[in-house]
Amino acid sequence: MSQQLVVGIDIGGTNTKFGIVDRRGNILCDGRMLTNQHEEVADFLDELHGHLSKLIEQVGGIDNIRGIGVGAPNGNFYTGNVEYAPNLRWKGIVPLANLLGEKFGLPTVLTNDANAAALGELIYGAAKGMKDFIVITLGTGVGSGIVANGQLIYGHDGFAGELGHCIVIPGGRLHPGTGAHGSLEAYASATGVTNTALEFLAERPDVKSTLRDHPKEEINSKLVFEAAMAGDPLAREVYEFTGKILGEALANFVMFSSPEAIILFGGLTKAGDLIMKPVREHMEMNLLPIFQNKVKLVFSELKESDAAILGASALAWEQQNAKYQVPNTKMGE
Amino acid sequence: MSQQLVVGIDIGGTNTKFGIVDRRGNILCDGRMLTNQHEEVADFLDELHGHLSKLIEQVGGIDNIRGIGVGAPNGNFYTGNVEYAPNLRWKGIVPLANLLGEKFGLPTVLTNDANAAALGELIYGAAKGMKDFIVITLGTGVGSGIVANGQLIYGHDGFAGELGHCIVIPGGRLHPGTGAHGSLEAYASATGVTNTALEFLAERPDVKSTLRDHPKEEINSKLVFEAAMAGDPLAREVYEFTGKILGEALANFVMFSSPEAIILFGGLTKAGDLIMKPVREHMEMNLLPIFQNKVKLVFSELKESDAAILGASALAWEQQNAKYQVPNTKMGE
Numbered sequence: 001m002s003q004q005l006v007v008g009i010d011i012g013g014t015n016t017k018f019g020i021v022d023r024r025g026n027i028l029c030d031g032r033m034l035t036n037q038h039e040e041v042a043d044f045l046d047e048l049h050g051h052l053s054k055l056i057e058q059v060g061g062i063d064n065i066r067g068i069g070v071g072a073p074n075g076n077f078y079t080g081n082v083e084y085a086p087n088l089r090w091k092g093i094v095p096l097a098n099l100l101g102e103k104f105g106l107p108t109v110l111t112n113d114a115n116a117a118a119l120g121e122l123i124y125g126a127a128k129g130m131k132d133f134i135v136i137t138l139g140t141g142v143g144s145g146i147v148a149n150g151q152l153i154y155g156h157d158g159f160a161g162e163l164g165h166c167i168v169i170p171g172g173r174l175h176p177g178t179g180a181h182g183s184l185e186a187y188a189s190a191t192g193v194t195n196t197a198l199e200f201l202a203e204r205p206d207v208k209s210t211l212r213d214h215p216k217e218e219i220n221s222k223l224v225f226e227a228a229m230a231g232d233p234l235a236r237e238v239y240e241f242t243g244k245i246l247g248e249a250l251a252n253f254v255m256f257s258s259p260e261a262i263i264l265f266g267g268l269t270k271a272g273d274l275i276m277k278p279v280r281e282h283m284e285m286n287l288l289p290i291f292q293n294k295v296k297l298v299f300s301e302l303k304e305s306d307a308a309i310l311g312a313s314a315l316a317w318e319q320q321n322a323k324y325q326v327p328n329t330k331m332g333e
Numbered sequence: 334m335s336q337q338l339v340v341g342i343d344i345g346g347t348n349t350k351f352g353i354v355d356r357r358g359n360i361l362c363d364g365r366m367l368t369n370q371h372e373e374v375a376d377f378l379d380e381l382h383g384h385l386s387k388l389i390e391q392v393g394g395i396d397n398i399r400g401i402g403v404g405a406p407n408g409n410f411y412t413g414n415v416e417y418a419p420n421l422r423w424k425g426i427v428p429l430a431n432l433l434g435e436k437f438g439l440p441t442v443l444t445n446d447a448n449a450a451a452l453g454e455l456i457y458g459a460a461k462g463m464k465d466f467i468v469i470t471l472g473t474g475v476g477s478g479i480v481a482n483g484q485l486i487y488g489h490d491g492f493a494g495e496l497g498h499c500i501v502i503p504g505g506r507l508h509p510g511t512g513a514h515g516s517l518e519a520y521a522s523a524t525g526v527t528n529t530a531l532e533f534l535a536e537r538p539d540v541k542s543t544l545r546d547h548p549k550e551e552i553n554s555k556l557v558f559e560a561a562m563a564g565d566p567l568a569r570e571v572y573e574f575t576g577k578i579l580g581e582a583l584a585n586f587v588m589f590s591s592p593e594a595i596i597l598f599g600g601l602t603k604a605g606d607l608i609m610k611p612v613r614e615h616m617e618m619n620l621l622p623i624f625q626n627k628v629k630l631v632f633s634e635l636k637e638s639d640a641a642i643l644g645a646s647a648l649a650w651e652q653q654n655a656k657y658q659v660p661n662t663k664m665g666e
Contacts, residue, residue, distance in 0.1 A: 083623075132489040146589065148488070153481045155591020156465040157627065160481070165621050166585040170502060178621060252499040256479065256589050258488020288498050288511060290416075294490065 005064050007052065007106070008313025010113065011035055011072040011096075013087035013140075016044075018052055020059050021313035025124030027306055029055045041090045041099065049103050067107040068100055069315030071116030071308065076158040080110045086177070109315040113137070113308070115152055115161060117265055117300075118145025119318060120311030125302045126263050133261040134253055135300070136163065138246075138268035142185040142192075148257050164189070168249045188246045190221035190267055196238045197224045209234035221267065228274055239271055243278025250279065251286030254295055261296035265307065269299045338397050340385065340439070341646025343446065344368055344405040344429075346420035346473075349377075351385055353392050354646035358457030360639055362388045374423045374432065382436050400440040401433060402648030404449030404641065409491040413443045419510070442648040446470070446641070448485055448494060450598055450633075451478025452651060453644030458635045459596050466594040467586055468633070469496065471579075471601035475518040475525075481590050497522070501582045521579045523554035523600055529571045530557045542567035554600065561607055572604055576611025583612065584619030587628055594629035598640065602632045 005028070009018045012035060019030030031051050038044040056062055074085040080097025082088065101108035111119075118135040121127040127135070131150040137143040142164030146153040153160045164185035165178060172182025173195065186192055197219055201211060210227050211219060211234060227235035250262055268275055280297050287295075302310055338361070342351045345368060352363030364384050371377040389395055407418040413430025415421065434441035444452075451468040454460040460468070464483040470476040475497030479486040486493045497518035498511060505515025506528065519525055530552055534544060543560050544552060544567060560568035583595055601608055613630050620628075635643055 130489075132493075148481060148486045148493070149484050151482050153590050155481070156463075156593035157591055157623075159623050160465075160589065160591035162588040162591075162621060162624075166588050167581060167619055168503070170581060180619070180621075248500060248503060252585070253589070255495040255499050256493065256586070257486055258490055258493035258495075260489035286500055286513070288495060288513075290490075290492050291495075 006316035008309040010308035019309040067316040070110040071113040071312040077111040078158040114143030115145040116311035119314035123314040139266040193221040247279040247282025265300035339649035340401040341642040343641035352642040400649040403443040404446040404645040410444040411491040447476030448478040449644035452647035456647040471599040526554040572607040580612040580615025583616040598633035
């Protein structure tokens, strides 16, 4: 019975979610706290330790816990550090895996949130049993986790899988965060959808749209989504366009690693067929014949509310297989 | 002493090269024959067997040979088949690894030529000791072999690493072989260089060029290379443009697998700094800051005349590590 549970911690720009998970992906108990309440990482860790200690007691104590997995923005698997995360209050390089591991006396593995999502799919989700797949997270930004030969691709420095920053339209739309022109994230993210809608509203004054009932500064991806679901033609064109760009990008990714499946996750997938149809069509159109009609293009099966914790927890099962162990902590302290 | 040698066979559209190689990458003896002399693959194999048997005798007989590695266009590592290779006379699916293995009574591993090139770099070349790198072959076409976590990425079906077919300019230049518009191969191959030169000659009548001394149908990548080396401004612009497109593409590849190095190989690299400078500049310009000034961008150190045999032979050392063994042959027959 002992060590049959793991802790998953997902550190987001706003919330930090945590939970205790069993082998089958059941979240036995969970909680959340604000990420940016504390200026010092030590104070953040104190609060997190308080919450998690209670949960750990609820499941029978620390002897039942095998380890901790953490998904964090700019998290580096090799070092266990969070490095220069633009959305977090702690600046520079924070050795979060070591700090957490020491605090709990548990082996701790950390990676970025999209890699954690990929492991979540591998262990509990749509990619169970697959050796080659890609997860694309379509939220505020566009993230990715790539599994090949049954292993996450971390690259030589731990930063592989930044597919959202691939240039898909050379000289295209500016990404204000990176200064790049035409990156996938500038189009296939929530912000990208909003910007496409604003462009279409300005460029196509003849196309009727309920979005015109709102002042420009109120337009956001949620409004576009609702309008599209209600049949608004301009909002639907926004999804067509977004799907085309994403589909073309996916074709390039297939040419790289020839995955068995591409799993789409996150806010944009709520639009269902409105986004899936153009993505699939334009992916297939841009593939070499040897790749056509082979890649399973699916939405994640994990509940969005659970996925972040599950993904992070998946890391904790994987740690024995990791070639580069995060330097471990004083066990049983 | 026994089994310290391997056979490398590189099957190209014109020539098939073969040789016997030791652990350190010395080619002890080698030979070549025409690939497309025989309509039937059985006759091709008979001729190859005749040539190779003599070489094997020269190095002390079959007991010294550990196995055979084959690089072939459209070669599939998982099946050992050559599948629908457009430049070969044998049509459809040819189980070449099995046929060869049976003929020689030796374990035989087969993959495509660019993957073989990557293994050649890993075992004998610029990527020795690296776990994450990409080889780009810039010849008649653009091929690629990708190593991540110390393993070649084959993908779920054996066809990963077709980076030459990634779309880099959506809606761009037609690739007559694939029907795609704007793929990397349409620009960064020998044919691409020729076509760019023809475009520039037509579009820039005011730019002087020695290439204008030749009739249009005589322009080829060799002439463009010679003109560029002699300082011809238009020919140099062709390399600038080619390097820009290749550099932008490499930036996207880095965002995928964050390699320690990218190794360029093949005809285009003869231009040295004329191509390397713009490639490096535009790769760096298009990388996220976390990737900048980290990727070693180098030319292959392998002699071009040796590289094909070395790459193919490298497969034969690797076979024990392959997760999917090519079905083996009657050993010692």
